[in-house]
Amino acid sequence: MVCLGNICRSPLAEGILKYKTKNKNIFVDSAGTASYHLGKLPDNRSIQIANKYGIDISKQRARQFSEIDFDRFDKIYAMDTYNFASIISIARNQSDRNKVDLILNEINPKSFDNIPDPYYGDGDGFQKVYDMLDEVCDVIANKL
Ligand code: 4NP
Numbered sequence: 001m002v003c004l005g006n007i008c009r010s011p012l013a014e015g016i017l018k019y020k021t022k023n024k025n026i027f028v029d030s031a032g033t034a035s036y037h038l039g040k041l042p043d044n045r046s047i048q049i050a051n052k053y054g055i056d057i058s059k060q061r062a063r064q065f066s067e068i069d070f071d072r073f074d075k076i077y078a079m080d081t082y083n084f085a086s087i088i089s090i091a092r093n094q095s096d097r098n099k100v101d102l103i104l105n106e107i108n109p110k111s112f113d114n115i116p117d118p119y120y121g122d123g124d125g126f127q128k129v130y131d132m133l134d135e136v137c138d139v140i141a142n143k144l
Contacts, residue, residue, distance in 0.1 A: 001103070002087060003079040006032030006062040008126070009115050010079060011042035013103065013133050015050050015057035020141035029073070031065035033086040038062055043119070045126045053130070070096040077103040077140075080114035104132070106139045 001013035010030035018028045040062045041047070050057045067090050069076065076099045078084035084102050091097045104113040115132055118125030 001030040004034050005037045007037045007043045011057045011060045015055045016137045019055050033083050035064045049126045049130045076100045
């Protein structure tokens with residue numbers, strides 16, 4: 001699960017998908033394409049909204065996506081088209097590129113819809129992000 005800062009959207013996506021796949025042998029992780037927040041906890045607003053649904057994301061720490069992740073993961077989901085392009089830009093070959101998709105394409109294939117960045121908005125943005133991720137993570141979990 002990859003966003004920009006790895007403090008708002010992708011930590012929620014990681015927490016939600018882990019929660020929905022806890023009985024499956026799946027490893028879920030998250031990262032950001034930017035390095036602004038390395039080592040930081042998720043944004044408090046993400047921690048709070050996850051808590052509301054019984055999901056603890058407070059043990060996560062921000063890290064930056066790197067090309068090693070193409071070897072470590074079978075599937076790489078970008079939260080928006082900007083981060084999708086950043087990930088693709090460091091892909092080494094077609095096999096790397098084939099692993100990358102926009103997360104909302106799991107709901108509407110080829111729609112290229114974004115999970116909006118809630119960082120500078122009000123608290124409501126985090127509820128919207130949570131609801132979108134909850135819906136798409138159901139689709140992903142059911143396929144696994
Ligand atoms: P995220 O949100 O990509 O969902 O973690 C952001 C976090 C921080 C910044 C932008 C987006 N920032 O500009 O610092």
